[in-house]
Amino acid sequence: MSKEIKEKELIIIGGGPAGLTAAIYATRAKLNMLLLEDQILGGQVRNSYTIENYPGFKKVSGSELADLMQQQAEELGAEIDEFDMVERVDFSGDVKIVETNNYIYKTDTVIISTGATPRKLPIPNEEKFSGKGIHYCAVCDGAMYDGKIIGVVGGGNSALEEALFLTKFASKVYMIRRYDYFKGEKATIEEVMNHPKIEVLFNKDLVNVEGNNFMEKAIIKDSIDGTEEEMPMDAVFGFIGTEPKTDHFKGQIDLTDGKYIKTDESMRTNVKGVFAAGDVREKEFRQITTAVADGTIAALQAEKVIVERKKNQK
Template identity: 65%
Template sequence: MNKEVKDLDLLIIGGGPAGLTASIYSARAKMNMILLENQLIGGQVRNSYTIENYPGFKVISGNDLADLMTEQANELGVKIERFSKILNVSLKDDEKLIETKKFIYRPKAVIISTGATPKKLPIPNEQRFLSKGIHYCAVCDGAIYENNVVGVVGGGNSALEEALFLTKFASKVIMIRRYDYFRGEKSTLDEVSNNSKIEVMYNWDLINVEGKDFVNKAIVKNTKTGEEKEIELNGVFAYIGTEPKTDLFKEYLNLTPNGYIITDENMQTNIQGVYAAGDVRDKKFRQITTAVSDGTIAALAAEKYIAEKER
């Protein structure tokens, strides 16, 4: 069956903060555009229980911030096609084609804001105990560990923030840190250090988890001495970095060895009229505010590209 071809000015792929911001700017510019999102609108920001560093809000939940961004986009008339999985793409200087189950989109410009997913724990029993003691979202799964002991693996702000969140439920949170330092903000680290429910195990690495049907212990190894030991716990939450969602585009775009899309300061990729914004892009800092900045720049650059193309 032949699919309907939709000609557009702009197609935005991904509905996190970067994609939503790009859609808001594009809608205000009266561009004929569509935003595609295969999952929930809002992206990973919905996994943040509390956000305290987004300008204009002293404290706001990730869900509330995502809802406000989505509401603003909707009020501007942004067409959002939810749960629309992309089957194939073709990205060239002179033509862009994106195929979903229902349509083939032929936009003049594309903004890729597909984000990134959490890296999986590199331990033998990760798949065996996935969602049975191994988790990657404390907001999603933390409540099931009421009055239990849980571990947190990671060394950045996400690990610190999620450890604090888990103290709302767990009787104890054990942070397993392979180095003797964290990379997070000092204020957050101070909060962790002063929380009586949190124990930090510096210079220890998680090498496996064990249990019958669910996790009941972790095996850790000292990174300085090589000593191994078991610790009793009921679940492990991992925050060891992210992997970009770029498999669809790797045939066409220049990527880093880790799979992030390489752009210039205007979010332009190596293909004319194709831009990348947010966590999917190669950059030093990945924050909600930097994603919003990327989305702004990408939308303005795409608008300029389309205008010049039509002259």
């Protein structure tokens, strides 16, 4: 059966903070818009146990903040379709095509806010022990390891914050850091360094994990002298960066070598009418606040394109 064709002025692909913010602004501008999300609304922010750097909230959980953003967008009248996956896009014409499992959408403008996913640990047994000792979301899986020994790989804010969260469950948390410094906020680094349950392993690199059905030990390599040692460990949580979700857009818009979307400061891609916002685009800082700012700008710029097109059609 052929799919039903629907026409929109704006399609937002991705429902994290950037996409939800764009939906809020687009709805307030009375645009005929639709937000598509193939998973749960809120994006990676839902995996944050505690957020303490979002203006207006001294402390808020990621799931609570995501729920508030979603509620605000929906109460304003934003049209949101969850769990309808995008199959293909075609940005070659003035009218853009976004095809999902259920519909074919024709739209004047598109905002891509698909975000990014955690980068997998580059070790031989990653796939074998995925979900059986190797994880990438402390909020999702940390409670599985109550009273256990946990390793955290990474050196940025995400790794530091997740290590602190995991102390709620673990008897011991090892921070495995291949360099002799962290890249996070000073206050968070100090909290990690002074926590009685956390031991920091500077100049150490995780090279593999081993076990039977579940992970039982980690193989740690000294990044200076190359020596290796085995350490009893029940789980390892990786926070070594992210990979953008841009597979559908390859060949349609310009991407960097790292597969992030190239934009200018107005969130414009190289294709008129197509914008990108949030973690999916190439930029220096990836925070909730920067994603919200991106979504704001992208929606306002999309509105300009739509207004200009309406004037030219008269």
